[in-house]
Amino acid sequence: xxxxxxxxxxTGIVTGRHPAAGPTTQPVSPEAIEKAKPFRKSxxxxxxxxxxxxxxxxxxxxxxxxxxxxxxxxxHVAASPRHADALVVTGPVTVNMAxxxxxxxxxxxxxxxxxxxxxxxxxCGMFAGSYAVTGPVDRHIxxxxxxxxxxxxPAEILNAINELRQDKPTRCEP
Amino acid sequence: MPRAMTPVERVTEAFGAAIAExxxxxxxxxxxxxxxxxxxxxxxxxxxxxxxGTLSLLWAMDHRPREARSELYYLFTLRERREWLLLRTELRxxxxxxxxxxxxxxxxxxxxxxxxxxxxxxxxxxxxxRRLVRHEHWPKGTHPLKKEFSWNTVLQRQQGEYRxxxxxxxxxxxxxxxxxxxxxxxxxxxxxxxxxxxIMQLELRHFWKHRGVEKLFEQQNLATAVPLAERVSGDxxxxxxLAYCQAVEALLGLEVPRxxxxxxxxxxxxxxxxxxxxxxxxxxNDTAYVLAHAHCGRMKERIxxxxxxxxxxxxxxxxxxVGGVAVDLTGAQxxxxxxxxxxxxxxFSELERILFANASLTDRLETTGxxxxxxxxxxxxxxxxxxxxxxxxxLRRDRPFAxxxxxxxxxxxxxxxxxxxxxxxxxxEIHESMxxxxxxxxxxxxxxxxxxxxxxxxxxxxxxEILRSCSGPRFSGRYWGTSSRTSR
Numbered sequence: 102x103x104x105x106x107x108x109x110x111x112t113g114i115v116t117g118r119h120p121a122a123g124p125t126t127q128p129v130s131p132e133a134i135e136k137a138k139p140f141r142k143s144x145x146x147x148x149x150x151x152x153x154x155x156x157x158x159x160x161x162x163x164x165x166x167x168x169x170x171x172x173x174x175x176x177h178v179a180a181s182p183r184h185a186d187a188l189v190v191t192g193p194v195t196v197n198m199a200x201x202x203x204x205x206x207x208x209x210x211x212x213x214x215x216x217x218x219x220x221x222x223x224x225c226g227m228f229a230g231s232y233a234v235t236g237p238v239d240r241h242i243x244x245x246x247x248x249x250x251x252x253x254x255p256a257e258i259l260n261a262i263n264e265l266r267q268d269k270p271t272r273c274e275p
Numbered sequence: 276m277p278r279a280m281t282p283v284e285r286v287t288e289a290f291g292a293a294i295a296e297x298x299x300x301x302x303x304x305x306x307x308x309x310x311x312x313x314x315x316x317x318x319x320x321x322x323x324x325x326x327x328g329t330l331s332l333l334w335a336m337d338h339r340p341r342e343a344r345s346e347l348y349y350l351f352t353l354r355e356r357r358e359w360l361l362l363r364t365e366l367r368x369x370x371x372x373x374x375x376x377x378x379x380x381x382x383x384x385x386x387x388x389x390x391x392x393x394x395x396x397x398x399x400x401x402x403x404x405r406r407l408v409r410h411e412h413w414p415k416g417t418h419p420l421k422k423e424f425s426w427n428t429v430l431q432r433q434q435g436e437y438r439x440x441x442x443x444x445x446x447x448x449x450x451x452x453x454x455x456x457x458x459x460x461x462x463x464x465x466x467x468x469x470x471x472x473x474i475m476q477l478e479l480r481h482f483w484k485h486r487g488v489e490k491l492f493e494q495q496n497l498a499t500a501v502p503l504a505e506r507v508s509g510d511x512x513x514x515x516x517l518a519y520c521q522a523v524e525a526l527l528g529l530e531v532p533r534x535x536x537x538x539x540x541x542x543x544x545x546x547x548x549x550x551x552x553x554x555x556x557x558x559x560n561d562t563a564y565v566l567a568h569a570h571c572g573r574m575k576e577r578i579x580x581x582x583x584x585x586x587x588x589x590x591x592x593x594x595x596x597v598g599g600v601a602v603d604l605t606g607a608q609x610x611x612x613x614x615x616x617x618x619x620x621x622x623f624s625e626l627e628r629i630l631f632a633n634a635s636l637t638d639r640l641e642t643t644g645x646x647x648x649x650x651x652x653x654x655x656x657x658x659x660x661x662x663x664x665x666x667x668x669x670l671r672r673d674r675p676f677a678x679x680x681x682x683x684x685x686x687x688x689x690x691x692x693x694x695x696x697x698x699x700x701x702x703x704e705i706h707e708s709m710x711x712x713x714x715x716x717x718x719x720x721x722x723x724x725x726x727x728x729x730x731x732x733x734x735x736x737x738x739x740e741i742l743r744s745c746s747g748p749r750f751s752g753r754y755w756g757t758s759s760r761t762s763r
Contacts, residue, residue: 104629152484154506155508163572168576178459196412197482201454228487
């Protein structure tokens, strides 16, 4: 027990020890901010992988580590879409995942927001056109927030989600 | 004393007439076997006490439209000297039938189902011919890796049903899980038939994320496909891109400069570090020891940030290129890597001591999920899981690539095959990777980091074939390349 406490004391607080992210490249639309209004204090996310290479998943997992610690912003990850406020979708939507994606959207109670995470989810990236890929996420379900990158860094994901949940939009679409 | 027979001599002596041709692919002996003899020859290679080959890979190739034939390749790794042996067979003309080796060699099961789905070749005698890659809604007759199938075909949907196997009886329940299931994790469908606690049967349904990567590779040219290889699997960016680059370099006859080879080893070990740190944490998290998960997550994050500082990508993307590496590290950067590791290593060792002093944790790891060596052997298990089961194989040592011919890799092997053994292998490899990286820093020579591509295959005829392998933290990858002057 002493050893564990000593280790924790020695380690200290690591939260926030990461390089700052650059400004978000994709502006957040006022409609999306309006839609995310109920989730300003607490946001529960269900992550859906529709064919990503898992790098985006690793960065989503990294958000939960003690360096980024998303729980301090009231963001949680739920095990079921029925408990979720937001769906985070990664990867180009494959032929085999198209139906499960629509099902999961239906199973998520409203109001809900959909976040497309990573280049593949937004444009299909390198997999565009393949026989096994049906198209980006917004071909199947409406998308509210797009976070580009291959994969986006955890700090960038955090920035974008925080921008979505702010009181006033800092930037508007032209 | 008579000279010991080579594996090739043994097989040719036993099956004289069945072996149509003996050749070699870059040092790996290759035997062409008539298709009806494949199961017996494969069985012989698999079971003969002097050979004891495990099936490492089984793949097919469609030679149309150039030649009207398909080929199947069976790659065996022999037990004693860890040599490779390649069997090859041909299906001429419109012949679509080949004989399954699955009844004798379990490891071939999914390979043959996949070949059936992707090439439309049918393994006769296979015990389970349900669709694997092509889910039930794919139209009949869709075989994407056949050459006449266009890469950007838009698939129609059809009605269909996947037949799960059911176990019936008193108190037997079926628990379906997935494809979208708990955690931030990729999709998969699992169907457990349970009677109380014991699981009586598990039916897996995968390939939800099939993106057609193999077909996409065919559309690229040799030098530009590296980013695609990096995206085959996100956590094994270097592993895949390195295996791919080595295959292309062998095709083009490129000599990779020594400095580049050292840097490749360094990047590969960094990748291994972040994967293993993440995995050790995940094992602890799944056994409800969240404290260790938090510590491992913190250390893993340090490695990811270090990678970001070195190459501009937390996953080391863009570090490899055909002919060498795209990122050179200065002396100061190498020193920074070592300083970072010097800080992480004692930190991690402390954590190890805390872990193994915790009886409630070790109790959950020991004797849990035991994989017997025999089962592992039958299924040709490799990597961390294999090493935890007593299978002493590591491509870095057995078939050195990058700079591993000059760096001595110590392979840790455990026999118990439980979760604890698998965790121990990972922990040992974390220390070993750190040692290797320090070694790289000591020995790395000065010089260029990339060879200039000449653009012409070395082989005299218009076609050449190569096989290159690389062992990453989660996989041991092999890329088979064939190129001809007319094709890309």
